[in-house]
Amino acid sequence: MGPRRFGNQTIQQNGNADNRDSGGILGRGNSHLDLFSASVVNNRGVGLAMRDNSSARLGGDTVTGNTAGGVNLLILSSTELLPGNNITGNGITDLKCRLNSFALGDRSGIGTVSCPVEF
Amino acid sequence: MVKAHFQSQALPDDRNQYVNGDGDPNLGLHRVLAGAIERLDAEVLFDKFEKKTIGSLDPNSASTVIQGNDTGVQVDENAQASLYGSTMVENNSGVGVNVQGARLRLCCDSGQRQVLNNLIGIVVSYGSVDMIGPALIQGNSLAGIQLFDGSATLR
Numbered sequence: 001m002g003p004r005r006f007g008n009q010t011i012q013q014n015g016n017a018d019n020r021d022s023g024g025i026l027g028r029g030n031s032h033l034d035l036f037s038a039s040v041v042n043n044r045g046v047g048l049a050m051r052d053n054s055s056a057r058l059g060g061d062t063v064t065g066n067t068a069g070g071v072n073l074l075i076l077s078s079t080e081l082l083p084g085n086n087i088t089g090n091g092i093t094d095l096k097c098r099l100n101s102f103a104l105g106d107r108s109g110i111g112t113v114s115c116p117v118e119f
Numbered sequence: 120m121v122k123a124h125f126q127s128q129a130l131p132d133d134r135n136q137y138v139n140g141d142g143d144p145n146l147g148l149h150r151v152l153a154g155a156i157e158r159l160d161a162e163v164l165f166d167k168f169e170k171k172t173i174g175s176l177d178p179n180s181a182s183t184v185i186q187g188n189d190t191g192v193q194v195d196e197n198a199q200a201s202l203y204g205s206t207m208v209e210n211n212s213g214v215g216v217n218v219q220g221a222r223l224r225l226c227c228d229s230g231q232r233q234v235l236n237n238l239i240g241i242v243v244s245y246g247s248v249d250m251i252g253p254a255l256i257q258g259n260s261l262a263g264i265q266l267f268d269g270s271a272t273l274r
Contacts, residue, residue, distance in 0.1 A: 009254040009273045014240065014263035024256075024263045031266035036274040043263070054266070 007037030007060070015045030017067060024066060028052045036082075041065050047090060050077040060084035063094075070094040073101035073115070081105035162188045162211075165198035165221065174204035178229045182207065189213045191237065194221040194246070205230035211237045215259065218269070223248040231255055234263075243269035250274070 015022030023045030027033055033048070033056040040047040040063045047066035050056050051074035059082030063070045070090035073079060074097075081103060087094045088111035095103060097115035107113075163185055165171055173192070174183045182205040185191045191211040194200040198221040202208075206225075208215040215237035216223060223243070225232045231253040234240040240259040241248060244267040251274060256263040264271060 007274060008252065009250055009256070011256040011263040013257050014259045014261075016260055019261065022261050025266075025271070026262045026264070027266035027269075027271070029268040031268060032270040033266065034270075034272040034274065038273045045262075 009038040011038065011040045011047075012042050014043045017044045019045065020068060021045075021049075023068060024048055027054045027056070030054060032056070035059075035061050037061065039063075040070075043067070046070075046072050048072070049074065050079065051075050053077060055079065057082060058085055058087075061086070063087040064089040067091040069096055070111070071096070071103075073097045073103065075099045075101065077101045079103045079105075081107070081110065083108070085109045087111060162190045163192045165192070165194040165200045167196045167198060169198045170201075171199075172201040172203055174202055174206035174230070174232075176203050176227060176229050178204070180204055182230075184209065186210045190215075190217050192216040194218045194223055196220045198222070199224070201226065202232050203227070203229070205232075207233045207235065208240075209233065209235040209237065213237070214239045214242045216241045218243045218246040218248060220245045222246055225250045225252075225254050227252045233257070234259065236260075239263075239265050241265070243267070243271060245269060247271065 011024040024040045024043040025048045027050045029052045031054040037060040042065040046068045047063045047070045049072040053076045056079040069092045070087045083106045086109045093114045094111035095113045102116045184207045186209045188211045191208040201224045215234045233255045236258040240256045240263045242265045247270045
């Protein structure tokens, strides 16, 4: 068996432009996501949305080209940004927080931000 | 809905295993054929507490294709489903892989798991999915991965 490489997951071209609740990865209701070295690209909708007391840890990820935003946090949700992310070039906003949601961690590699952030 | 249990088996020349929905009720439930399209009007069901594997870590093993059903793979209450190697879940009209209070594991470096062109690729409700190694979640019309009080680790 060769060396383990891991990573290399691609979530792309999911969702549809007519449904604002569609996209790449959607988490709600106390959900948690650990996303490391993955690509969430060119989804028709949001790349990644966490809502309703959900959380995510992102590290080494590429989140680009998603039509309705890169990372959206809604309703008491949060994300920890670990180093190595590229969250740029998404529609609307690359990182957006609404309704008592926030982001913390490494600000580098993040494009447009509409969020109370604690970097 | 007819539900079937699926268990992959290794045969010397098998290259593609297809499980799809074309409505022949007389076919058996365990599917391994060499280079053929197998038709089965049933989803792959993991019952409570079951542990099963679809696909293989052997890089020379067959590609497993689950397609054309309502739900492609259903994993229920405390079951553990492992999708290994070059397993594809595609073109199911509902959810590709539906995890309800159970665990789903996609692994490892051998091959690439693909979940393509379903309504939703993977749904996890009150359960978890671990995705290790190459995977492609593409073209699912509502969402690639949807979590409801669930967790996902992609690494």
